[in-house]
Amino acid sequence: MKENVIVNQSKTLLFLLVFIMFSFIVTGIAVDGASTAFKGFLELQFRPARLISDYISERGIGASLINAAAVGITALILISIAKVQLSGATFAAIFTMMGFALFGKTPVNILPIIFGVYLAGKLVGKTFSEYLIIALFGTALGPIVSLITVEMGLTGLSAVAVGTGVGIATGFMLPAIAVSVLHFHQGYSLYNIGLTCGFFALFAASFLRAGGYVFEGLMLWNTSNSAVLIFLVPVLSVILIVTGIFSAGKNSWKDLLAIQKHTGRLPSDFMDLESMGGSLINAxxxxxxxxxxxxxxxGDFNGPTIGGLLTIMGFGAFGTHLRNSWPVVVGVIAASLIFGKSLTSPGVLLAAIFCTTLAPIAGAFGVIAGFIAGFIHLVLVHQTGSWQGGMNLYNNGFAGGLTATLIVSVIAWYRSRKSVFK
Amino acid sequence: MKRKDLILHLIGEISNFLLESDPRRLVISLHQEENGLHLCILDENTHTKEELSRIEQKLNSRKRPELAGYYGSMTGHDMLGASRLNLLGWQVKHCDVSSIGSGIKIDIWLGGDAFQNDQFTIPEKGDE
Structure with missing residues (x-):
């Protein structure tokens, strides 16, 4: 791709993302009023953030949307500091971060993690740009910072200092784990940092439990659907599609079809492989x-479900498309019906959205493999949340990574059945 | 990562790509200097011009430090599924793909910040 095309693409994406963040702030103020929205936003910074803490249920739509915009702006600033051009991977990271800022991420609880990743890079001579993706997605462990700061009985500056220190230490560990667990599933689970953070959170939760801490379940789930919440994602989707059509012009349909032919295996940057326009339409x-x-x-339109939708939209530029997603979603639906679980219950609803982390399995190995992956995913995801104390926001990424590891192991083993030589 | 590991992974990925078309003969040549290396791979399978162009495009893709530093670790490592030349492309200094007789010749130059072109036989523009 030519350098000027990349720069123009990056500029368009920057304008689009800033517009979306600005729209979130304006909508938030319009819904709740500036005073309530900003007061709620500040209060969210020091609230529990473990799964499931729907910020809309906690402090309202206005505060949540402003928090999402603030987290998005933080991500944009970091990408700018790292001097990385906006593309499929960073687009996915920003949308994911904004989505999870509706139920767990805040600027205050993500910054120590990011700083920890930066320090890890320094130790092994890597630039921040090389670990940027790990730093951005690694903010899934923001709830660890909030847990130490506001849930464990510490007060004042000591709470902030210990929480920040633990957050930095957590971020410091992430690059080592992220690279290792990538090999477990060989790129067939898109939310690899979900597996990374889940793996780390298993140890963190075990140590906390060994020290006598009891994780109390959190279930803040907004059930009052408002028009703003229902139409937020569809309106955003239309904006992306229109921008994509204008950007790709007459090639938009061709690029969109070309995207559907990719397996989606990590790392599949659709903006590089096809075009920005096609990727935005796909998203x-x-x-x-x-x-x-x-x-x-x-189902309910609330922080977690809208966050999930924003995540799959972001990954619409980095591995997910309709063709590789539907078999996995059908697998989740089938499992929930067979095991008598309601499709609208929080766990099943979120699994149906986030199971698209396994889309590359359907993309690479076919519809049946994708269906099986979705089926297993639903069963597993109901257990993994309690294993890690709800501290890893990407719980579906954790379960998806484990599921992909299982399936990839079996496929690799089965392919070794034939003799190499006649 | 040790240099030996890096070389093994580079050879693994590029060989994985060429072995997909099951050549009867595959030759790998390596030239190392302190600040870089040159890897040359040849096979004897027939490749179309379009194929050569696609390979060259992937291997000379724009540098993506944010992807290379993380996903680059999959290079020559995770072999289930198709080979991925773009993983290599994000990391190499320069790459040439040419047709030789019935086969293909892929030259890859890789190095650090102190990589010196004159220590290697990278063709100048318009040198071919």
Whole structure:
């Protein structure tokens, strides 16, 4: 791809992302008023953030949208500091971070993690740009910082200092784990940092439990659907589709079809492999499809579900598309029906959205493999949350990574059945 | 990562790509200097011009430090599925792909910040 095309793409993405963040702030103020929204936003910085803490249920729509915009702006500033051009991977990271800022991430609880990743890079002579993706996605462990700071009985400056220190130490560990666990599933689970953070959180939760701490379950889940929440993602999706059509012009349909042919295996930057326009249209279609699914089954539009939709939209530029996603989603739906779980229950609803982490399995090994992956994923994801004390926000990424590891291991073993030589 | 590991992974990925078309003969040549290395791989399978162009495009893709530093660790390591030349492309200094007789010749130059072109036989522009 030519350098000027890349620069223009990066500028368009920057404008689009800033517009989205600005829209979030304006919408937040319009819904709750500036005073309530900003007061709620500040209060969210020092609230428990473990799964499931729906910020909309906690402090309202306005505070949550401003928090999402603030986390998005933080990500944009870090990308700018790292001098990395915006592309599929960074687009996915920003959308994911903004989504999870509706239920767990805040600027205060993510910064220590990011600083820890930066320090790890310094230790092994890596630039911040080389660990940027790990730093951005690694903010899934923000709830560890919040847990230490506000849930464990510490007060004042000591609470902030210990929480920050633990957050930095956590971030410091992430690059080593992220690279190692990538080999477990060989890139067939898109949310690799979910597996990374889940792996780390298993140890963190075990140490806390060994020290006598008892994790109390959190279940803040907004059930009052408002028009703003219902239409937020569809409107955003239409904006992405229109931007994509204008950007790709007459090639938009061709690029979109070309994207559907990729397996989606990590790292598949659709903006590089095809085009920014096609990727944005793909992201928009995923957002519309996800919203339609929630509407059809009568699910709730709240922080976690909108966060999930924003995540799959982001990964619409980095591995997810309709063709490789549907078998996995059908697998989750089938498992929930067979095991008598309601499609609208929080765990199942989130699994149906986030199971698209396993889309590359369907993309590479076919519909049946994708279906099986989705089926196993639903069973596993109901257990993994309690294993890690809800401290890893990407719980579906954790379960998805384990599921992908299982499936990839079996496929690799099966392919070794034939003799090498006649 | 030790240099030996890096070389093993580079050879693994590029060989994985060429072995997908099951050549009867595959030759790998390595030239090392303190600040860089030159890897040359040849096979004897027939490749179309479009194929050569696609390979060259992937191997000379723009540098992506944010992807190379993380996903680059999969180079020559995770072999289930198709080979991925873009993982190599993010990391190399320069790459040439040419047709030789019935086969293909892929030259890859890789090095650190102190990489010196004159220690290697990188063709100048318009030198071919």
């Amino acid at each position: 928009g279609l995923l957002g519309l499809a996800g919203s339609a699914y929630i509407l059809i089954i009568g």
